[in-house]
Amino acid sequence: MYNRNLVTGLRVPRPMSKYPEILHRRTVARSRLFRVEAVGLRFSNGAEVEYERLGGTSHGAVLIVAVDGQGRAQLIREYAAGTGRYELGLPKGRVEKDEPLLDAANRELQEEVGVAARRLEWLRSLSLAPGYLAHRTEVILAQDLYPSRLPGDEPEPIQVVPWALDDLEGLLAQEDFSEARSLAALYLARDHLRAREAR
Amino acid sequence: MYNRNLVTGLRVPRPMSKYPEILHRRTVARSRLFRVEAVGLRFSNGAEVEYERLGGTSHGAVLIVAVDGQGRAQLIREYAAGTGRYELGLPKGRVEKDEPLLDAANRELQEEVGVAARRLEWLRSLSLAPGYLAHRTEVILAQDLYPSRLPGDEPEPIQVVPWALDDLEGLLAQEDFSEARSLAALYLARDHLRAREAR
Known part of the structure; x- marks a missing residue:
């Protein structure tokens, strides 16, 4: 069992085990949006397993925390086909081919919320279900909003x-x-802004 | 644009639009673990759209925040086939058929961390990507840990x-x-425990 050294803030050592060897990868199902891939792996201890993963077909996604002058994030409510109900959440969207992340964020904001931002910054990259989704979402903080x-x-x-x-x-x-x-x-955005204010 | 009444704490009004009508649902791709469904919808304004969603084949999942006597959550590091690298995160797993959520959490803790909990409580249900995943994860707080x-x-x-x-x-x-x-x-767990301490 590893223990982080809380006093010195040392990083936790990376696992000593080598990355598993990829024995095969093949597409086992495909639809308009999704591609399911079967991946055969041999771990460093010799164990062999086949996993299924969902490959992304897009160039990534952005999720935008757009904070107005009163400290409010702009949420949206829209129908979500996955859960089959209206969901409240942050605006988001796919990044287009060769589109810079911050441009994608500002475009989605204008499409979904009706505002643009003069100040945009990347906060963090998030995975959703790393065990079976390749997908990652880039979290963008947007400020200095104006109607557009x-x-x-x-x-x-x-x-x-x-x-x-x-x-x-x-x-x-x-x-x-x-x-x-x-x-x-x-x-993340709340803590980031609080830390900035405290400086 | 809706504004929440911050003074009275009134809930934001639900959307007035009716739920879209489901025109059709059909399975368009299937693998060992995944099933992709195409859903045709007619929105209350007459707009018709076809979405793809990923149906869950399981009975849900639990994600466990197991906090020891020193206020530390038990994280695990394991290989994740979706992102293709070792990932640090909370222990989690699928709920088996007819298995109570808290039992599933305590079982996964013993399998992945080597501890069991005398005190388990459900904190919240989370969706991952409501636009295309039906999947939900139940967050369980576990305390009073012992080796098992x-x-x-x-x-x-x-x-x-x-x-x-x-x-x-x-x-x-x-x-x-x-x-x-x-x-x-x-x-969620941190704020929950801090609020409990403050009472």
């Missing part, structure tokens, strides 16, 4: 819900707020 | 890394910690 709208591809108007970053507890009481990625990004 | 091991199905031994809940900032500095779900659950 671009046409989106949503089937119906998106509801915008500004929510105070200081009231994440109240947000957790909303039963249509469930997304781990949005929650993690809101905590 | 059950055999797991992992191909190699899992590394256990206790991490102080008071040092999530240090955790964010670890480049192999990326999972949105683990990060959200750690923030």
Whole structure:
């Protein structure tokens, strides 16, 4: 069992085990959006396993915490086909080929919220379910907002819900707020802004 | 645009739009673990769209924040086939048919960490990517830990890394910690325990 040295803040040692050897990779199912890949692995102890993973077909995704002058993040409520209900969460979208991350974030903001940002910064890259999804989402903090709208591809108007970053507890009481990625990004942005204020 | 009434704490009104009508659902791809479903929807404004979603084949999943007597959550480091690297995160696993959530959490803890908990409580249900995943993960807080091991199905031994809940900032500095779900659950557990202490 490893123990982090809390006094010196030393990093936890990386595992000594080598990366597993990839024995084979093959596509076992494919649809318009998804590609399922079977990967055969041999671990350094000799154990062999076959996993299934979902390959991404896109160039990544951005999730945007757009904070207005009153310290409120711009949430949206829209229909989510995966869970089959309206969900409250942060605006997000796919990054287009060769599109810089911050440009993608500012474009999605204008499409989904109707604002653009003069100040954009990358906060963190998040995985969703690293055991079977290759997908990663880049969390972008957007500030200095001003009205600006671009046409989106949503089937119906998106509801915008500004929510105070200081009231994440109240947000957790909303039963249509469930997304781990949005929650993690809101905590990250809140702590980031508090730390900046404290300096 | 909706504004939450911050003074009275009134809930944001639910969208007035009715749920979209489901025109069709059909399986368009299937593998050992995954099933991709195409869903045709007609929104209340008449717009028709077809989405793809990934159906879950399991009975749900648990993610466990197991906090020891020194306020440290038990993290694990294991190979993740989705991202193709070793990932640091919380222990988790699938719930078996007819298995109570807290039993599933205590079983996974014994398989992956080698401890059991005398005190288990459900904190929250999280979605991962509600736009295309039906999947939900139940966050369980586990306390009053004691050594107890059950055999797991992992191909190699899992590394256990206790991490102080008071040092999530240090955790964010670890480049192999990326999972949105683990990060959200750690923030939730930390705030939950702090609020309990404050009472």
